[in-house]
Amino acid sequence: MTGLSFAFYFAFAGNIVSDWGLIFGKANARRLLEPKKALLLLFASPLVALFHHATLRYALTPLGLEALAPFAYALAAIGVYSLISLLRSRLGKAPIDEDGLRHEAPAAVVIYACAVAASQLSARPTTVMAAAAAAALGFLAATALLEDIAARIELENPPEALRGAPLRFISAGLIALAFSGVDIALYVRSLA
């Protein structure tokens, strides 16, 4: 698969939102779409993908311990957080409080999902990194689209039981249904 194929695959068929089910509420989705967070997703995803690929290929798979991959990621995430806290305290800045840490959790999940999705597609580290960046881009595009749809539907005064989360899920389902058509038409058929 070329870089363009990865971008196309993760924009539609293998989209992290529609295929992997990574959907967030209004507040978290808007936070993830902020330019600073979006850049973090785009740059961190390839690095985490490389980490995931390397730990899986060179440490966990030879020992038959693939199930411990989330433990390795959690350990690495805690290590990075401790390092950032240490740097902040050295620079005289306040440490990240518990609310701040809670707000970072959705970004950490998205980054890991991009890494896992990318590492399932290729065995080459560079390709895995490119795929992870494409997956992050696809996630941002789909989340922005879903946010726009949800905002538009709110203007129509839908029935009370459907307001909020149910309509968001149903909208995501309809987008996913359209995207799965691309998957079936282009990817699944070519494998058969």
Next chain:
Amino acid sequence: MNADPSNVDPGRKRLYAAALAGLMPAFAGATDLIDSVALAGCFAAGFAFAAASSALLPKDLGGRRSFAFGLLAASLGVAFALSTFRLLAPLRFELLYGRAVLIPFTVPVLEAAWRPEAARGQARRWDAALRAAILSLAMVVVGAVREFLAEGTFRAAAEGPAPHAALPFMATPSAAFLLVGVGFAAWAGVAKRMNKETA
């Protein structure tokens, strides 16, 4: 009783909405009964390990350290459940792996790992355990419904050729979104009606 009887408790609705959205990768991966039982088992193990960690660690450890241990415990819980599933069904393990490894980082598991002052106490703990049981059950039900609608039967119990599939698209992740969305709306509608009748 709610302040406004015409509404479902908004705090509760928000809590379940966040939990369902957080667990959507598992719902999307649960395409049949066996997969959904495996993913529900992974979620239950992750949740139990995280909750046990946050309950058993010393109270003076501090919120962030306690959360870190809870997250590691949840990852170990999921790894334990996933390894057990691998022994039982190695081929299905390969298919479910991507979805299952995300479970320790989903909202309900992270909430169990978290130990803010307000969430301490036996009542809150039981409330969270009940919510986890409901979510696990919901995952199994969604998987079973998807398999039945997509295949026309349950593969684990089927004998002979499968009957004609009614809704093949139920095997795609979009079906999980639609089922959870419609189910959640139905729950909100029923809860609203029951609140009105009580009032």
